[in-house]
Amino acid sequence: MYEQLTKYITAHSPLRDERLQQVLTYFKPLQVKKNALLARIGEPSRRMFFINTGCLRVYFIKPDGREVTRRFAFENSFSSSLTSFISGTTLKEATQAVEPSALLYMDRLDFYGLLDTVPGWDLFYRYCLEYAYVTNTRRLEDFITLSARERYRLLLEENPEVVLRLPNKLVANYLNITQEALSRIKAAP
Amino acid sequence: MYEQLTKYITAHSPLRDERLQQVLTYFKPLQVKKNALLARIGEPSRRMFFINTGCLRVYFIKPDGREVTRRFAFENSFSSSLTSFISGTTLKEATQAVEPSALLYMDRLDFYGLLDTVPGWDLFYRYCLEYAYVTNTRRLEDFITLSARERYRLLLEENPEVVLRLPNKLVANYLNITQEALSRIKAAP
DNA sequence: CTGATTTATTGATCCGGATCAAACATTGCT
DNA sequence: AGCAATGTTTGATCCGGATCAATAAATCAG
Known part of the structure; x- marks a missing residue:
């Protein structure tokens, strides 16, 4: 059960052996059904998730009540609403299992506690921050520079x-x- | 000349006294004229800038050749094209002095070298990453959820x-x- | 399996902001 | 100061994608 996670942490930090095991003990398993809400807007940010199987969606809600997805996370990746996780403030984004x-x-407090107690864990956190920053900046750039059709083509190419x-x-x-717009784009690519 | 920078680093890291001084020696002064280009797209990312006075603009270029500004940085803040700074890859964004x-x-290599040699500097880097991430995510959210008029109002309110x-x-x-669109928004706010 | 709800497609219309164009104001240069 | 270059405003038109509406297809619960 911890195999995939072990591989992930090993790939992105110098943690090995006892120190790695020490970190792993803080991860607890959780099975969720489709559509389960894992984090609600307004509540404090509490957890960092690693996905063994399935898919999570992080989304925020527009003033008019509509949802917009900021990211999907599939198996073998981490997901958390980092903005609030960092500061410990209430969530601006919700997290939902879409499968x-x-x-x-x-837990968030364990996560930050380990930064002071396990040498090497800070490098894992650094990796997470760097990766999240680069990914998000890329997404910002795509939104600013591309049309809906171009964004779809790019998604199909880079993340089919x-x-x-x-x-x-x-x-x-x-x-x-909108769904309608996507349907038309797919019809005439 | 190093007064503002000292204040900034002190505010965002535990660095003090000799260690702080050690870090400061790596910062070199640079005076630039209005419109000077400090970093060109395609070149490697080389420097992290602290602004004593003036204003820098970080922008990327759309496929059709047009520029779009990702951020402005005024006095008492840092600026660098972090995406490339992190990875050491060529720049996807240019940096220009607008004043x-x-x-x-x-220098980038000094910056990363200090992470291994000066205890506490890693915490400053962590702060930079966290801050950049939160700021950028906010900007992404604003682009996704707000109209041009709403974005202008928000800018006027939060960053006049x-x-x-x-x-x-x-x-x-x-x-x-476009300039035209902004002109119309200002005319009928 | 079947009816009910959710999701996908297709068409008609609308709207925010882009584009093109022209007049006007400001800034910079020597 | 005086001219050129750059920035700003206003108007007319256009276009991508939203909205509204209706139907068809897929998914789900009992």
């Missing part, structure tokens, strides 16, 4: 899993366009 | 300096709208 998912999670695996509704939501 | 500016800069200090052309560019 039945097998997760491992670490999203298009193939998830319902149109969610794909459209991720691209920040 | 005559007095800067202090640190940008609107008051910089020419319309750059403000429009930052909002990712």
Whole structure:
């Protein structure tokens, strides 16, 4: 059960052996059903999730009540609403399982506590921050520079899993366009 | 000359006394004229800038050749194209002085070298990453959820300096709208 | 399995902001 | 100061994608 997680942490930090085991003990398993809400807007940010199987969606809500997806996370990746996780403030984004998912999670306080007690864990955190920053900046750039059709083509090229695996509704939501617009783009690519 | 920088680092890291001094010695002064290009797209990312006076603009270029501003940085803040700075890859964004500016800069290799040699500097880097991430995510959210008019109002409310200090052309560019559109928004707010 | 709800497609219309164009104001240069 | 270059405003038109509406297809619960 900790195999995938072990591989991930090993790939992105110098943690090995006892120190790695020490970190792993803080991760607890969690099975969730499709559509389960793992984090609600307004509540404090509590957990960092690692996905063994399934898919999580992080989204925020516009003033008019509509949802927009900021990111999807599939198996073998981490997910948390980092903005609030960092500061400990209330969540601006919700997290939902869009498939039945097998997760491992670490509590926020444990996560930050380990930064002071386990040498090397800070390098893992640094990796997470750097990766999240680069990914997010890329997404910002795409939104600013590309049309809906171009964003769809790029997604299909760089992350086809999203298009193939998830319902149109969610794909459209991720691209920040309506289902109708996505349907037309797919019809005449 | 190092007063503002000292204050900034002290505010965002535990560095003090000799260790702080050690870090400061790596910062070199640089005076640039208005419109000077400090970093060109395609070149490797080389420097992290601290602004004593003036204003820098970080922008990328759309496929059609047009520029879009990702951020402005005024006095007492850092600026670098973090995406490339992190990875050491070539720059995807350019950096330009939009006012005559007095800067202090640190070379990228020095910056990362200090992470291993000066205890506490890693915490400063962590702060930079966290801050950059939160800021950028906020900007992504604003682009996704707000109209041009709403983005302008928000900018005026949260960062009036940008609107008051910089020419319309750059403000429009930052909002990712045309000068004409901004002019109309200002006329009928 | 079947009816009910949710999701996907297709068409008609609308709207925010882009584009093109022209007049006007400001800034910079020597 | 005086001219050129750059920035700003206002108007007319256009276009991508939203909205509204209706139907068809897929998914789900009992």
